[in-house]
Amino acid sequence: MPDAALLQVTDLVKHFPLGGGVLAKPKAWVKAVAGVSFAVGRGESFGLVGESGCGKTTIGRLVLRLIEPTHGRIDFDGQNILTLGRKEFGRLRRRMQIIFQDPYSSLDPRMTVEQIVTEPLQIRPRPARAMRREAARALLEKVGLRTADLDKYPHEFSGGQRQRIGIARALCVRPELIVADEPVSALDVSIQAQVINLLQDLQQEFGLSYIFISHDLSVVTHLCRRVAVMYLGSIVELAPSAEFSRMPRHPYTEALLAAVPLPDPHRRAASFAMEGDVPSPIDPPAGCAFHPRCRHVLERCRVERPHLAPAAEEHLVACWLNEGKGLG
């Protein structure tokens, strides 16, 4: 996989300042991403899953340089994008696009569907108007909207249809990588299935790579070939999707899986609760960030942070319990 990787993220760190002002120093730092590495292959769907504040959305934004990292390296198609100048990055940037969670706030209410989906074409060289309209028509067909909708405004559409407009906009410049940040979380179950299927079809047709960010383990492990579970800014486990239902190895992943209410009344959980809240990313616990909530905590976990290490084929875990059990 690494040689063919389209995207390689290495030791990515992002700290956000808290408080402070123009001249004042920040009072503290939110450690949103605390040293994350992963690779996404061409045509691969890669999932990032975790609870609020785990850093998954920040990673999505860092990859597109919507925000700049504190530290780390991001290679896209063999180029370190963090060292690129504005112009060079601009050229590369068309090859990666993003879809947002909220189909209501991510579309400009004053633009027509045609203007929205062809806005990425406004960067030079800008195609003629007739060509833009033709492009918009083709995009709408691709995402399952009617071409008669071209001149309508976002408010005339339902949530699922708006998400389709957002997808069409992302596809407009024929990207290779799409970061999809909770693209179905705001949608009802029946509409969610439509959008997931659409994303899969488009991936097949255009050979897209996805970074699929979600809090929903079922959605992520359905759509993605490999999934990384995040906790307080770090990846704690990274494995092929099927491994998660078969053999999760990190105690946090285990707790996360146990917490999902199964849609099966014959398999009722005796108790699905893990105690406690996620600690603050301003002052994360020393050692393993999960240790205050972990059932298997060892003395070492309190002082030394475990790093991602192979536990099985394609299966990485950051947990001291796995030490020595790996493939060496």
Place this chain on the structure above:
Amino acid sequence: MSAGLLSIEDLSVSFQTPEGVARAVDRVSFALDRGETLGIVGESGCGKSVTSLSILRLIPSPPGRIDSGRIGFEDRNLLELDAEALRRIRGRDISMIFQEPMTSLNPVLPIGRQVAEPLMIHFGLDHSQALGQAAEWLDRVKIPAARKRLEDYPHHLSGGMRQRVMIAMAMVCGPKLLIADEPTTALDVTIQAQILSLMVGLKQELGMSLLLITHNLGVVAQMAARVVVMYAGQVVEEAAVADLFDRPFHPYTQGLLRSMPHLGGHEKDRSVRLQEIPGIVPAITQIMPGCRFAERCPHAFALCREKGSDLFAIREGQRARCWLQEFPQRRRPDA
């Protein structure tokens, strides 16, 4: 239904909108026994929240209006009570928790005071007695160091903790019925699990009934004994939870269950397709003579578009609003 606590009969609620009159709830009926957990499931706009708000007459009017029906609670019709009698029931016999704990708590009052308030209003306790009981309740809903948190304000707490405060507030008078409208939807999955466990524990301990409104089929499967499925303002199916998941009758229920992704569903280098329900929910301002699901239904035939069906009995305890019960040969085996 001798032990019935709540019975809703033929409830219809409409809203005046710029697009016309919206029938948000259309002749909805169901009943809830003492100590029972009933789930109401459905997607946005199906009328589940409006139904639950109608029970305590919390529908803003105008634009909302309860057009007809009866809401029997014990031996009274809540729709006929005067304001004072209704006030004595709200928060005492029936209480409610909502999805977003931040907007349902008062941001400028300490949480101890908010939990104590129902005790002062309904039982005439003085401030310090009520606060003492509030502290006990905050402890029971597992707020750490509850006594010290009485003076905290809602913004001091995390989302999960705020929902615990809401639960304490709802439980403090020992209600016979708790209505929980998407109580865990805004929470992370591990916090959701904690809140659900807490609700199960308290329900068993106090023997109250629970009306659980949710869009999450997993939550329903884990919590409810019986389930009502709503679509576009109507009850389309009702069944014991095991029957609903094992033998769903209505094509909408079947579609919902099939459209859910399953954990670890991605097979080796191949994505499995989900079964989707095509189309979108019709606008409730639309006047539809036929079945409201017909245009999305794989089995629909001429009659479905002409005339809405009744709720037919499928088996003991299971009802479905679908002509397929009368015309089973119309069910397409491939869909």
